[in-house]
Amino acid sequence: xxxxxxKSEPSAWSWAMQEKEGAKGTVWTGVRNHLAKKNLMAxxxxxxxxxYHSNEGKDIVGIVEVVRAPYPDxxxxxxxxxxxxxxxxxxxxxKPVPLAAIRAEPKLARMxxxxxxxxxxxPVTKVEWQIVCRMGGIN
DNA sequence: GCCAACGTTGGC
DNA sequence: GCCAACGTTGGC
Numbered sequence: 001x002x003x004x005x006x007k008s009e010p011s012a013w014s015w016a017m018q019e020k021e022g023a024k025g026t027v028w029t030g031v032r033n034h035l036a037k038k039n040l041m042a043x044x045x046x047x048x049x050x051x052y053h054s055n056e057g058k059d060i061v062g063i064v065e066v067v068r069a070p071y072p073d074x075x076x077x078x079x080x081x082x083x084x085x086x087x088x089x090x091x092x093x094x095k096p097v098p099l100a101a102i103r104a105e106p107k108l109a110r111m112x113x114x115x116x117x118x119x120x121x122x123p124v125t126k127v128e129w130q131i132v133c134r135m136g137g138i139n
Numbered sequence: 140g141c142c143a144a145c146g147t148t149g150g151c
Numbered sequence: 152g153c154c155a156a157c158g159t160t161g162g163c
Binding site for chain 2: 055
């Protein structure tokens, strides 16, 4: 299983909205960057991801699960090869993990959130996943 | 194919 | 609101 981080501005798509979609989940659209798309394309059903609020909040607020493997983004312009996956909310972080806390943790210095701040779909290593979960009050 | 100009993202 | 980082565009 692989781990990811998905970014969204809460004014456009928030964790609360994601939770309302319930167990069936909903499509994650709008990725328009080739590296982010490459990461999306590597996802498999059952993978997990952090849900990160950019711009407002700037924290990891929840965990989602990929429920449908990559397929063409229905919101892409005709003929453009962008991809989407379906994700569902699994649980909110008991304690949201702020970006500042991630930056302050030396073990997370190589996390993509720190090194590639603008990438909207990022891989997360298993070690990083576990550290962030612990910081968020899981375990 | 290079690179300057420009647009966008996102933290501060 | 500012600006750094980074991607894209377009002239040459």
